Amino acid sequence: MPKHIGIAAVSPEGSAFCYRLIGRRASEIADPSQRPLVTLHNRPFSSYVEALNAGDWEAIAGMLAHSAEALRDAGCDFCVLPDNVAHHALPMAEANSPIPWLSMIDLVAQAIEENGCRTVGLVGTRFVMSGSTYQTALGLKGIHLLVPDEEHMEDIDRIIFREAIYGRVRTESLATVREAVEDFASRGCDSLILGCSGANLIMGDAVRLLPAIDPVELLAEEAINHALQGGRGGRGVPGGVSGAVSDAE
Numbered sequence: 001m002p003k004h005i006g007i008a009a010v011s012p013e014g015s016a017f018c019y020r021l022i023g024r025r026a027s028e029i030a031d032p033s034q035r036p037l038v039t040l041h042n043r044p045f046s047s048y049v050e051a052l053n054a055g056d057w058e059a060i061a062g063m064l065a066h067s068a069e070a071l072r073d074a075g076c077d078f079c080v081l082p083d084n085v086a087h088h089a090l091p092m093a094e095a096n097s098p099i100p101w102l103s104m105i106d107l108v109a110q111a112i113e114e115n116g117c118r119t120v121g122l123v124g125t126r127f128v129m130s131g132s133t134y135q136t137a138l139g140l141k142g143i144h145l146l147v148p149d150e151e152h153m154e155d156i157d158r159i160i161f162r163e164a165i166y167g168r169v170r171t172e173s174l175a176t177v178r179e180a181v182e183d184f185a186s187r188g189c190d191s192l193i194l195g196c197s198g199a200n201l202i203m204g205d206a207v208r209l210l211p212a213i214d215p216v217e218l219l220a221e222e223a224i225n226h227a228l229q230g231g232r233g234g235r236g237v238p239g240g241v242s243g244a245v246s247d248a249e
Contacts, residue, residue, distance in 0.1 A: 002036035003227040006071030006079035006099065008064055009042035010086045011165055014197020014216065018082035021220035029228075036227035041070040045165075052085060052127070061092035068097040078102065080223050082216045084128045084195045102226060104219040108193060109137035111218055117191040119144045121184030121210065123177065123202070124195030126157035134193060146187055152180040156202070164198035174204035181206040 005022060009015035019040055026035045043063045051059040064086060071079050078100045081087060087105050094101055112120060120138065122129055122145055129147040138145050148156060159173040181203075184192060192210040194203065199214065 002034050003077035004037045004039065004075050005223050005227050006068070006074070006076030007038065007040040008067035008071065008079050008081045009040050010048050010081070010083035011045055011197050012042075013165060013167055013201070014082050015040060015042065017197065017200065018080065018216050018220055021217060022223055025220060025224045029224075034228060036224070037075070039071055039074045039076055041067045041074070043067065048086065057089045058092065060086055060089040061096075064089060064093035065096040068093065068099055068101070072098040078226060080104070080219050082219055083197055084124050084133060084215065088127070088131060088133050102219060102222055104215045105134060105137050107218045107222055108134065108213060108215045109141055109143070111213060112138065112143055112191065112193075113141045115191070117143065117211075119146065119187075119189050120213075121146050121148075121181070121187075121189040121192045122195050123148070123156055123180060123192065123199065125160050126153055128195045129153050129156070134195060146184060146189055148180040148183065152176070152183070156180060159202055160196050160198060164196070164201045167201065169201050169204075173202065174206070177202050178204065178206035178209070181209045185209055 007015060007018055007022075019038065022038055026038070029035050043066065047063060048060060051063070064081065068079055076099060080102045081090060081104060084104070087103070090101060090103065120143055122134055128134065130153065135145055147153060155176045159169060159176065163169045163173055181192060189210055192212050194207075194212055194214045196202070197216060
């Protein structure tokens with residue numbers, strides 16, 4: 001009997017993307033009886049945005065813990081969080097969580113290490129790019145993390161919050177993101193972390209410039225692995241993950 005997967009939803013776009021990936025992967029399982037159940041629970045995205053703007057990580061952790069409780073009550077055996085920013089509050093949420101979580105950040109760090117990448121660029125919201133969400137996990141593995149310059153960082157943050165979260169990104173914004181990725185390539189990056197849930201919307205053809213690591217794709221794949229065979233990685237879950245980096249064209 002496969003384990004029941006829970007998705008703690010934060011941003012609508014990112015959570016929907018994760019659900020589609022898990023559903024697509026589950027549909028490839030030959031035996032229908034081994035296709036896991038998936039349940040998604042969300043609090044209003046505006047509640048997370050308000051707490052983030054106030055720097056209230058305890059409130060964010062509380063909302064995540066509430067989602068975990070609701071997912072437990074729905075029969076879920078574990079849960080995933082397909083949101084980069086909210087992962088900063090995950091350790092606090094885990095303290096009051098009735099079911100275990102898979103850590104997307106840990107999965108990314110292990111995948112990068114296993115693929116031999118040493119210098120990695122990061123695009124995401126300002127908090128993710130300038131905070132410790134990825135910096136700590138990668139630094140512990142001796143991986144050098146680069147972020148965009150201040151101007152590009154401000155532009156990318158604006159594009160995510162004013163365009164991508166609404167499911168639409170302007171052509172001019174795609175060009176701005178491409179400039180940032182080109183700069184990463186010139187600075188010696190050998191791969192790129194797509195560190196926002198709407199990365200598939202903001203990258204355009206820039207994703208071809210460097211091998212890309214999509215955290216949500218890694219998380220969805222590991223959720224299926226864990227549901228089927230006990231999993232191989234993630235915080236609170238034993239083992240490791242076999243990561244993948246998609247090649248740039």
